[in-house]
Each structure stands twice: as structure tokens, then as C-alpha cells.
Amino acid sequence: MDNKISGKVTSRLTLYHSILCEYIEDGIELISSPQIASRLGIDDSQVRKDFGLLKNVGRCRVGYNVKELKDKIEKTLGFAHQKDAFIIGAGHLGLALAKYDNFSSYGLNIIALFDNDPYKVDMHINNKQIFHITKLPNLVHRLNVDIAILTVPKNQAQKVADFLVASDIKYIWNFTPAVLRVPDNIKVWNENLIASFLQFACKDIE
Amino acid sequence: MDNKISGKVTSRLTLYHSILCEYIEDGIELISSPQIASRLGIDDSQVRKDFGLLKNVGRCRVGYNVKELKDKIEKTLGFAHQKDAFIIGAGHLGLALAKYDNFSSYGLNIIALFDNDPYKVDMHINNKQIFHITKLPNLVHRLNVDIAILTVPKNQAQKVADFLVASDIKYIWNFTPAVLRVPDNIKVWNENLIASFLQFACKDIE
DNA sequence: GTCATTTTGTTACATTTCGTTATATAGTTT
DNA sequence: AAACTATATAACGAAATGTAACAAAATGAC
Numbered sequence: 356m357d358n359k360i361s362g363k364v365t366s367r368l369t370l371y372h373s374i375l376c377e378y379i380e381d382g383i384e385l386i387s388s389p390q391i392a393s394r395l396g397i398d399d400s401q402v403r404k405d406f407g408l409l410k411n412v413g414r415c416r417v418g419y420n421v422k423e424l425k426d427k428i429e430k431t432l433g434f435a436h437q438k439d440a441f442i443i444g445a446g447h448l449g450l451a452l453a454k455y456d457n458f459s460s461y462g463l464n465i466i467a468l469f470d471n472d473p474y475k476v477d478m479h480i481n482n483k484q485i486f487h488i489t490k491l492p493n494l495v496h497r498l499n500v501d502i503a504i505l506t507v508p509k510n511q512a513q514k515v516a517d518f519l520v521a522s523d524i525k526y527i528w529n530f531t532p533a534v535l536r537v538p539d540n541i542k543v544w545n546e547n548l549i550a551s552f553l554q555f556a557c558k559d560i561e
Numbered sequence: 562m563d564n565k566i567s568g569k570v571t572s573r574l575t576l577y578h579s580i581l582c583e584y585i586e587d588g589i590e591l592i593s594s595p596q597i598a599s600r601l602g603i604d605d606s607q608v609r610k611d612f613g614l615l616k617n618v619g620r621c622r623v624g625y626n627v628k629e630l631k632d633k634i635e636k637t638l639g640f641a642h643q644k645d646a647f648i649i650g651a652g653h654l655g656l657a658l659a660k661y662d663n664f665s666s667y668g669l670n671i672i673a674l675f676d677n678d679p680y681k682v683d684m685h686i687n688n689k690q691i692f693h694i695t696k697l698p699n700l701v702h703r704l705n706v707d708i709a710i711l712t713v714p715k716n717q718a719q720k721v722a723d724f725l726v727a728s729d730i731k732y733i734w735n736f737t738p739a740v741l742r743v744p745d746n747i748k749v750w751n752e753n754l755i756a757s758f759l760q761f762a763c764k765d766i767e
Numbered sequence: 768g769t770c771a772t773t774t775t776g777t778t779a780c781a782t783t784t785c786g787t788t789a790t791a792t793a794g795t796t797t
Numbered sequence: 798a799a800a801c802t803a804t805a806t807a808a809c810g811a812a813a814t815g816t817a818a819c820a821a822a823a824t825g826a827c
Contacts, residue, residue: 360763361813366756373740387774394740401815403775415775415822432759447657454653457715457738461755462762509663528761532663534579534600544761548752549667550572553638555734555750556668567784593803607786609804621793621804 360408360431367405368428370395375425387418434462439500440528443515444507445470445478445485448530452504453480466500488515492522501525509533566614566637573611574634575667576601581631593624640668645706646734649721650713651676651684651691654736658710659686672706694721698728707731715739 360368374394378386388406392399406413409427413419429435437459442449445468452458453465468485470476476487486494494500503524507515512533519527520541527543529535535543566574580600584592594612598605612619615633619625635641643665648655651674658664659671674691676682682693692700700706709730713721718739725733726747735741736752743749 362756362760363814365759365763366753369753369756369759370740370751373738377740389774394742398816399774400776400817404777404815407776413775416773416824418774433763438762447653447660451653451657455754457755458758461758463758526761528758532579534576534583536600544757545576546754546757547572547575548661549663550568550575551750551752552664552669552734553571553575553667554568555732556639556644569785595803604787605803606788606805610786610806613805619804622795622802624803 364405364408365432367395367397367401368432371402371405372425372428372432375421375428378421379425384421385418386421386424388413390418432461434460437462437464438502439464439466439498440502440504441466441491441494441500441524442468442483442504442506443470443488443491443519444468444505445472445475445480446506446508449504449506450480452506452530453483456481465504466498467494488518491518495522495524502528504528504530506530570611570614571638573601573603573607574638577608577611578631578634578638581627581634584627585631590627591624592627592630594619596624638668640666643668643670644708645670645672645704646708646710647672647697647700647706647730648674648689648710648712649676649694649697649725650674650711651678651681651686652712652714655710655712656686658712658736659689662687671710672704673700694724697724701728701730708734710734710736712736 388402389399512531594608595605675694718737
């Protein structure tokens with residue numbers, strides 16, 4: 356990506372996007388920054404500032420064209436640039452992510468799942484096949500996939516990560532609580548649910 | 562919470578904690594900031610600075626006592642202060658979270674699950690019962706639970722959230738992509754997987 | 768046509784946060 | 798005692814955050 360957008364802005368952009376989708380469903384064509392701001396409980400000038408990162412699409416005294424704005428957000432966040440990924444671990448979390456249809460509209464294509472449980476192999480979930488983990492290296496190369504979504508139990512995480520690296524996976528979206536050791540050229544993105552909960556809990560509860 | 566700790570620090574503290582757990586499993590009693598830093602690929606003085614938020618427990622030229630440090634992190638992040646919660650939606654994601662044993666050791670007790678599917682009612686997952694959603698208001702009051710983890714499909718999210726609010730739930734950990742409308746006195750914490758993926762994708766891929 | 772109003776787009780600003788660097792201190796080892 | 802390693806704290810500059818301010822533009826009222 357050429358333009359570097361911070362995490363907080365990215366997060367807000369997805370929220371704007373979600374609101375825009377609602378407006379489209381309701382057949383509303385225009386939206387203003389104060390409307391969005393009050394919906395999210397934030398400052399309206401912040402909304403406009405965020406939109407400044409896209410392209411100027413608003414019209415004074417009128418607001419923004421909902422569809423146009425939605426397109427700009429999608430383009431900026433790269434929804435169009437589809438990326439293929441495998442889910443490693445067909446437990447509940449893996450299956451939940453596989454069923455999460457939304458991903459594909461945001462640029463993430465789940466191609467298949469992998470597990471070491473022979474009972475699960477060859478099952479299909481949401482039109483995606485579950486393969487035995489031993490099939491991974493072959494499919495990585497044949498389908499040219501370099502993103503893995505890791506949803507195995509914690510105590511297997513490192514072992515599986517090593518296998519992913521050996522299979523030429525380059526990016527790991529890590530849903531396990533394990534702190535993975537990987538070579539420098541492999542990128543790991545930790546989905547830290549515990550930390551997320553603690554922020555939630557510490558900030559707001561008691 | 563009296564001490565306000567930023568999200569990034571909280572996140573790092575959980576990573577330190579995870580590493581400390583490894584050391585305990587391996588029976589190692591001492592750890593130094595450079596060790597932790599190199600494990601995570603960050604600066605060692607940052608590690609010490611983070612630890613400064615706890616209490617000074619390190620000994621020069623020796624390092625930190627692993628167990629002591631782990632306790633301090635747990636106390637600071639409030640692991641000891643157990644919080645009870647219900648999971649709303651017994652789909653794959655709800656079940657995955659219910660099976661996620663780690664939560665309880667980090668202060669989050671999942672008490673039960675709720676769903677509107679009669680077929681799922683009365684099943685148990687990880688010793689937690691699935692109740693019909695109509696039982697929620699009663700159980701909220703009887704068990705004094707005010708945290709709900711929302712894992713229902715997006716198109717039901719708002720309707721269910723309204724029901725949670727009417728049932729006296731005060732905190733909602735929202736795993737759906739919906740932007741919820743709730744009264745001011747209700748706290749919502751959005752687990753924005755899409756935004757998380759986009760940060761991952763934008764920063765590192767291509 | 769004029770004027771008031773609303774909304775955008777941009778700039779400015781004050782605050783906070785971030786991660787590193789630097790420094791002094793303390794404990795271990797040789 | 799000297800050298801080394803590790804901690805604790807202060808200082809620093811860079812970056813990011815959210816808010817406020819303001820001019821320009823476009824609409825609608827009169």
C-alpha cells in the first residue's frame with residue numbers, strides 16, 4: 356500500500372463503511388459528517404478529516420454521496436485487491452471464520468481449511484474444503500497462497516507455525532495466544548483477544 | 562481501574578505474561594529484559610519501562626523473578642478480579658469463545674450461552690449450558706451478570722442488542738460487524754476483525 | 768438577487784503517546 | 798578492585814490524536 360493509514364483511522368473507516376451500507380439498504384443517497392459523527396459518538400470534524408484521506412467527494416451544504424463515499428473507502432482500504440488465505444485448524448474458531456462471509460467483500464478470500472483430524476478431512480464448510488494438513492505444502496505452491504490464518508490450540512501453535520514457514524507461508528494471522536517464533540522474513544499479526552478484553556474491562560468496568 | 566494503561570502497553574503486558582508462562586513451564590526462575598525484548602523483537606528499555614508501571618521488582622545484573630513478575634502483571638491487569646459474562650449466540654464463534662479456556666485465567670468467566678435455536682438449548686459446551694434466549698433476563702438478575710459477548714449473525718445484532726439492554730446488560734463485547742445503537746449508559750466494545758485484517762493486509766502485504 | 772445558514776475542506780494547535788537514548792546506580796563475576 | 802551486566806529513571810524528539818477554527822461553497826428563504 357502506498358498510503359499509510361493508521362490503525363485507528365482504518366478502524367473508523369470500516370465503521371463508516373458499515374454505516375454507509377445501512378444507508379444504501381435504506382435507499383438514502385446523501386449523508387453528512389455530523390450524521391455519521393453522532394451515530395458513532397465522535398467529533399464531526401474528525402469524520403471530515405478522515406475523509407480527507409480518501410479524496411474530496413463531499414459537496415458543501417449537501418453532504419456526501421453515499422455510494423461514492425463507500426466506493427472511495429473500499430478503494431482506499433483495498434477491498435478490491437483480493438488476497439487468498441488458508442485457515443489452519445478446523446475447530447470452532449476456524450469454522451466461524453470460514454463461515455464469516457463478510458471477509459470476501461473486504462478483500463480476504465478463504466480458499467480452504469486444514470486440520471490434522473482425519474474425521475474432518477474432506478468435509479465442506481461454506482463451500483470450502485477441509486484438507487489434511489499434510490496437503491498444505493503442495494496446495495500453497497499450486498494455488499500460490501501465502502497467507503495462513505492460525506486457529507489451532509495454543510499448545511500446537513508453534514509446531515504448526517514452523518510447518519507453515521517450512522511450507523512457504525509468508526504471512527500468519529495468529530488467533531492463538533501463543534507468541535510465535537518465526538524467521539525475520541515472515542510476518543505475524545497477532546489477534547490478541549485477551550488484550551482486547553482487558554482493555555475493555557480495565558477502561559470501562561468498575 | 563485506578564491506573565490507566567494504554568492499549569499498546571496492555572497488549573505488550575499480555576505478551577510478556579505469555580512468555581513468563583512459558584518460562585514457568587520450563588522451570589526457569591529468572592528472566593531479563595533483553596531476553597524478553599529479543600523474543601518479541603522490541604527494545605529492552607521499553608520492556609523495563611513497561612515493568613516500571615507495575616512495581617519495581619527487578620534486581621540489577623540478575624533480572625526479574627519470573628513468578629513475581631507474572632503475579633504483578635496479573636494484579637495490574639486485573640486478572641484477579643473475576644468478571645462473569647454470558648455469550649449470546651451459540652454458533653461457531655460463540656462455541657469457540659466458550660471453549661477458550663484461557664479466558665478464565667485472565668479474569669473472564671463465561672457462565673453460560675444463549676441461543677434462539679431450540680435444537681441447541683440444553684446442550685453443554687465446556688461445562689457451560691446453552692439456554693434459550695428467553696431465559697436471559699431472569700438469569701441476568703439471578704446471577705448478577707452484566708457483561709454480554711455478542712456473537713450472533715450481523716442481521717440480528719441490533720435486535721438482540723436491544724433485547725440485551727432491556728434485560729439490564731450493561732457491557733457488550735461486540736463480535737459482530739454491526740455498529741450498534743445503544744443508550745449512553747451501555748458500554749460497547751467492538752471486536753473489529755475486518756479492521757484488524759485490513760491493518761494486517763495494508764501494512765505488510767505488497 | 769441578497770442574505771443567512773449549513774456543510775465541507777483545510778489548517779492550526781495543544782496534548783498525548785511512542786520508542787529510543789542517555790545516565791546513574793547496583794549487584795556479579797573475575 | 799575492576800569490569801561487566803542489568804535495572805530504573807529521566808530526557809528527548811518524532812509522530813499521532815482529537816478538537817477547534819475558519820474560509821469557501823452551495824443551498825434555501827425572502
